[in-house]
Amino acid sequence: MKPKYLLTGNEAIARGAYEAGVxxxxxxxxxxxxxxxENLPQYQGELYCEWAPxxxxxxxxxxxxxxxxxxxxxAMKHVGVNVAADPLFTAAxxxxxxxxxxxxxxxxxxxxxxxxxxxRYYAKAAKVALVEPSDSQECIDxxxxxxxxxxxxxxxxxxxxxxxxxxxxxLVSFSKRQQAEAFVYKRNVRKNVCxxxxxxxxxxxxETNLNMLQEYSNVCPLNQMELRGRENxxxxxxxxxxxxxxxxxxxTSFLKLGLTYPMPMDLIRDFAxxxxxxxxxxxxxxxxxxxxxxxxxxxxxxxxxxxxxxxxPQRLREMLFGVKPETKPLDVExxxxxxxxxxxxxxRGFFYxxxxxxxxxxxxxxxxxxxxxxxxLNAMDTTxxxxxxxxxxxxxxxxxxxxxxxxxxxxxxVGDSTFFHSxxxxxxxxxYNRGQVIPVVLDNHITGMTGHQDNPGTxxxxxxxxxxxxxxxxxxxxxxxxDIFIVDxxxxxxxxxxxxxxxxxxxxxxxxxxxxxxxxxxxxxxIGLCVVDAAKCIGCKKCLSVACPAVTIKNKKxxxxxxxxxxxxxxxxxCPVGAISRKExx
Amino acid sequence: xxxxxxxLVGVGGQGAILTxxxxxxxxxxxxxxxxxxxxxxxxxxxxxxxxxxxxxEKVYSPLIGGGESDLMVAFExxxxxxxxxYLKPEGIAVINDYELASSTIAAGLCQYPEGCLEAMKKNxxxxxxxxxxIAIGLGNAKCMNIVLFGAMTKTLAxxxxxxxxxIHETVPPKFLELNLAAFHAGRNAVR
Numbered sequence: 001m002k003p004k005y006l007l008t009g010n011e012a013i014a015r016g017a018y019e020a021g022v023x024x025x026x027x028x029x030x031x032x033x034x035x036x037x038e039n040l041p042q043y044q045g046e047l048y049c050e051w052a053p054x055x056x057x058x059x060x061x062x063x064x065x066x067x068x069x070x071x072x073x074x075a076m077k078h079v080g081v082n083v084a085a086d087p088l089f090t091a092a093x094x095x096x097x098x099x100x101x102x103x104x105x106x107x108x109x110x111x112x113x114x115x116x117x118x119x120r121y122y123a124k125a126a127k128v129a130l131v132e133p134s135d136s137q138e139c140i141d142x143x144x145x146x147x148x149x150x151x152x153x154x155x156x157x158x159x160x161x162x163x164x165x166x167x168x169x170x171l172v173s174f175s176k177r178q179q180a181e182a183f184v185y186k187r188n189v190r191k192n193v194c195x196x197x198x199x200x201x202x203x204x205x206x207e208t209n210l211n212m213l214q215e216y217s218n219v220c221p222l223n224q225m226e227l228r229g230r231e232n233x234x235x236x237x238x239x240x241x242x243x244x245x246x247x248x249x250x251x252t253s254f255l256k257l258g259l260t261y262p263m264p265m266d267l268i269r270d271f272a273x274x275x276x277x278x279x280x281x282x283x284x285x286x287x288x289x290x291x292x293x294x295x296x297x298x299x300x301x302x303x304x305x306x307x308x309x310x311x312x313p314q315r316l317r318e319m320l321f322g323v324k325p326e327t328k329p330l331d332v333e334x335x336x337x338x339x340x341x342x343x344x345x346x347x348r349g350f351f352y353x354x355x356x357x358x359x360x361x362x363x364x365x366x367x368x369x370x371x372x373x374x375x376x377l378n379a380m381d382t383t384x385x386x387x388x389x390x391x392x393x394x395x396x397x398x399x400x401x402x403x404x405x406x407x408x409x410x411x412x413x414v415g416d417s418t419f420f421h422s423x424x425x426x427x428x429x430x431x432y433n434r435g436q437v438i439p440v441v442l443d444n445h446i447t448g449m450t451g452h453q454d455n456p457g458t459x460x461x462x463x464x465x466x467x468x469x470x471x472x473x474x475x476x477x478x479x480x481x482x483d484i485f486i487v488d489x490x491x492x493x494x495x496x497x498x499x500x501x502x503x504x505x506x507x508x509x510x511x512x513x514x515x516x517x518x519x520x521x522x523x524x525x526x527i528g529l530c531v532v533d534a535a536k537c538i539g540c541k542k543c544l545s546v547a548c549p550a551v552t553i554k555n556k557k558x559x560x561x562x563x564x565x566x567x568x569x570x571x572x573x574x575c576p577v578g579a580i581s582r583k584e585x586x
Numbered sequence: 587x588x589x590x591x592x593x594l595v596g597v598g599g600q601g602a603i604l605t606x607x608x609x610x611x612x613x614x615x616x617x618x619x620x621x622x623x624x625x626x627x628x629x630x631x632x633x634x635x636x637x638x639x640x641x642x643e644k645v646y647s648p649l650i651g652g653g654e655s656d657l658m659v660a661f662e663x664x665x666x667x668x669x670x671x672y673l674k675p676e677g678i679a680v681i682n683d684y685e686l687a688s689s690t691i692a693a694g695l696c697q698y699p700e701g702c703l704e705a706m707k708k709n710x711x712x713x714x715x716x717x718x719x720i721a722i723g724l725g726n727a728k729c730m731n732i733v734l735f736g737a738m739t740k741t742l743a744x745x746x747x748x749x750x751x752x753i754h755e756t757v758p759p760k761f762l763e764l765n766l767a768a769f770h771a772g773r774n775a776v777r
Contacts, residue, residue, distance in 0.1 A: 314651020
């Protein structure tokens with residue numbers, strides 16, 4: 001018997017890529033997809049893997065590789081596909097020479113995302129195949145099938161996971177790596193250059209391939225019937241399959257789909273004829289149900305099963321059969337425990353400074369610094385998407401100008417990784433169109449929130465090899481920012497001065513706050529401990545305004561938790577009576 | 587055998603996820619089908635975290651829902667209250683008598699709730715231990731999670747699994763003695 005390993009879906013996808021003989025991999029980190037690429041460097045030498053500056057770049061790199069004749073892989077979170085949608089839709093027209101798979105890691109229930117979009121619709125809109133695994137073993141097996149589909153039907157394949165596939169662990173066994181046939185690249189303008197004339201000719205090819213794939217879906221091994229009783233039949237896919245298996249009676253028949261676009265309509269019709277009552281069980285939107293009903297097949301779906309949030313067996317049981325779980329209500333309630341900027345987080349000094357300005361507008365971005373919006377800092381006005389920190393601020397500034405609200409000062413915020421992702425174009429926009437916005441790059445020298453991936457500024461590649469370290473200030477200078485204030489945000493006086501100077505500047509200015517994230521392993525951090533002199537403390541609670549998890553009030557005096565404190569002294573700098581001081585060492 | 591479920595809850599950084607990993611290593615060795623699910627992302631830093639483990643002959647869902655867990659191990663007592671609705675009415679809770687303020691409490695926006703342990707004891711069969719004191723008594727506060735792991739394995743009566751061997755395989759040699767002591771102290775703390 002083959003040995004079994006307990007792997008997350010993400011670890012399994014990395015393994016699957018290796019076994020499928022994939023040679024080129026490009027990605028931008030995003031929860032819940034990140035660990036796929038963190039697990040690829042172990043196959044170094046047999047495949048190339050990289051962090052791209054953003055998802056659009058990642059898809060274009062992988063597309064290029066597939067055209068040149070190497071199986072390629074991309075991975076991103078669901079909103080990453082929005083960024084990459086432009087090349088995706090046209091890559092579908094041009095087709096591929098070797099297999100090209102894009103993993104979209106969706107996040108039902110928004111465990112770490114800004115929305116709950118259902119990316120299965122991207123497959124339909126872009127006219128590409130959609131493959132959905134339901135556990136870690138299928139992440140390996142189905143990925144290998146996805147490459148075959150991509151090559152046979154000359155199209156990119158969207159490989160959709162959800163948080164519960166990406167991050168849950170189940171048992172898998174391994175196989176050997178497949179070796180790809182030799183391929184000699186030849187220029188093919190007709191196929192690969194999307195001039196309108198070529199695109200016009202490519203569209204019918206896309207429709208033909210899609211029709212052929214639709215035919216194939218009826219016999220595709222990824223779509224399996226499990227016939228038991230004739231009473232209840234369930235059509236399902238992805239993680240919803242696991243929940244449905246748990247909830248429906250033993251004698252229920254299943255049609256489990258792995259190739260979910262295009263839908264195997266003959267197979268579905270056949271399955272529907274075998275059962276009295278047909279259910280479609282899917283997480284989020286009625287993607288399958290709409291198509292099944294449009295084909296004239298009656299089924300039960302979203303009238304019972306919600307289109308919101310992650311499913312689980314208990315929710316399904318309740319929605320389908322009205323069975324409520326027996327639980328014991330307590331007469332005590334837990335209070336919320338939201339994430340907070342870590343003790344010693346370099347962003348704290350910046351947001352504390354922003355919180356003090358009554359007329360400061362802060363347009364933020366996706367990253368640890370989104371936490372600047374949380375109480376008690378309350379120092380952020382908007383967050384929409386990567387890179388939006390600069391450009392949303394631009395729009396607000398133009399509106400304030402247009403409505404005469406001249407007292408409002410707009411600060412647009414991005415992180416270092418986000419700057420390279422899509423902040424750069426915003427920086428250009430502000431200069432080009434003369435925005436009254438001060439761009440601020442919070443440079444902590446790592447991609448923090450997704451768990452410390454390198455980026456073009458850190459000086460290292462995905463494999464940890466030395467790389468060019470691109471200087472943000474040099475880019476800003478060449479954009480036309482004349483005054484660039486580089487500041488250690490942990491020094492509150494310097495931080496305040498940088499803000500004042502940037503506001504007073506007659507020429508376009510920008511701020512870079514620079515201090516490495518305290519969790520980066522490469523940097524030697526100066527760890528200490530802050531202590532309170534209770535005799536001096538007047539219990540004014542000013543120290544709480546920096547929103548540090550280590551600082552609290554006990555017996556009406558400031559108390560600092562020594563296990564959490566790292567001695568950053570931001571609390572000491574705000575104490576009006578000098579009751580907090582730093583002790584060296586811990 | 588039916589599928590069994592356990593939920594490990596605590597605060598990011600306490601080691602609940604690591605503990606669950608050690609636990610599933612034992613279950614795998616025994617030949618069970620195992621699934622494990624953890625909450626990632628923004629909840630890592632000082633937020634509430636939960637890890638779910640399911641084992642049996644054949645496990646489908648990696649997630650459990652309300653009222654479906656046989657066991658809860660709470661690394662922090664308010665977290666026991668937060669996830670109490672996951673426990674079956676006849677479920678068992680192993681609770682660390684340990685208090686960690688959340689950022690909202692630290693900032694003075696709300697109070698740490700009183701009577702967490704009492705409310706749990708009133709409703710469920712509970713094993714309460716002070717894993718922090720036990721760990722500090724053994725000379726290292728960081729082995730608190732293995733103290734709780736010991737208590738957990740004792741409670742589950744999975745006696746045919748050689749847990750000591752699993753700890754041997756998981757822990758670096760220089761911490762082995764400490765962790766074995768922590769494991770046994772945890773087992774002795776529940777009866």
